[in-house]
């Protein structure tokens with residue numbers, strides 16, 4: 014199958030493209046490269062454009078009428094930036110997504126898979142959540158994701174834009190064949206910060222939030238290997254018509270391992286893999302932080318027939334391998 018991947022030059026989109034290719038599918042990428050990397054689209058069908066460009070979208074479908082589904086990964090993702098500049102996030106994530114959906118409908122392309130996030134959940138006490146759990150997005154970033162989900166549900170019911178929102182928990186790792194991986198410049202994610210703390214002069218890892226109601230007081234997350242995440246997208250493409258159809262035109266699926274890991278447990282795993290001790294410093298939780306959650310994955314198993322296969326240790330090891338391959342300079 015041919016699949017349009019928005020944001021295919023990014024961390025997750027590029028890994029999804031590799032997984033699609035490995036399963037014999039053909040990704041077609043649209044990405045503005047606002048944060049993505051040109052080398053991640055090397056050798057792939059690529060349109061350098063904003064997702065909201067109507068004429069480019071038409072050109073893509075004129076040139077590839079056999080595209081079956083769109084996987085919508087494009088977006089801005091830095092939570093603190095969204096707090097300081099919410100306009101940018103509502104415009105780039107929400108408004109541009111609405112334009113994309115309308116333009117897809119005008120081209121009679123009505124199958125869409127959306128990159129959503131577990132940060133929609135209220136999850137105040139580090140507990141397990143299901144797709145039915147209460148939502149309470151804290152940051153403007155997460156609010157844009159919920160708003161997009163609401164638009165998708167309404168567009169599904171009113172206009173027949175069939176869609177699946179995949180709520181990712183915490184992706185880690187890199188493509189096992191090292192075709193692409195996370196960015197390490199000014200990392201905001203915990204694994205990037207761990208690697209930074211072992212490779213820079215200011216080599217202290219700050220644990221933000223140590224008073225949560227979790228087993229050791231640090232935040233709990235459900236770290237999912239990005240390659241497992243990518244496999245779930247392949248299943249969503251292949252089982253699309255069983256998951257959404259005219260009776261259920263919109264559906265939501267959580268993607269995580271089903272196991273919670275605290276920040277301290279993640280640090281210990283990282284120290285074991287790396288063979289060195291991290292210098293840690295405790296500090297207050299940041300504005301908008303939550304204790305976190307992990308997911309029940311019954312719905313993913315039922316609808317996608319998907320189960321994660323890779324361990325946290327593998328995710329950390331692949332992140333490190335990718336970092337060493339790319340020689341990021343933290344000096």
Ligand SMILES: NC(=O)c1ccc[n+]([C@@H]2O[C@H](COP(=O)([O-])OP(=O)(O)OC[C@H]3O[C@@H](n4cnc5c(N)ncnc54)[C@H](O)[C@@H]3O)[C@@H](O)[C@H]2O)c1
Nearest residue numbers: 020022023024025044045046047048049063064087088128
């Ligand atoms: N990485 C995570 O921890 C995480 C967790 C949950 C959900 N998500 C979601 O997954 C998706 C992908 O995340 P990622 O980590 O790969 O981010 P990323 O920054 O690596 O990739 C996003 C890509 O989208 C492109 N892009 C952004 N706005 C665009 C626009 N208007 N037009 C065209 N291209 C545009 C960027 O150039 C980039 O290549 C995002 O929607 C994000 O919200 C990510």
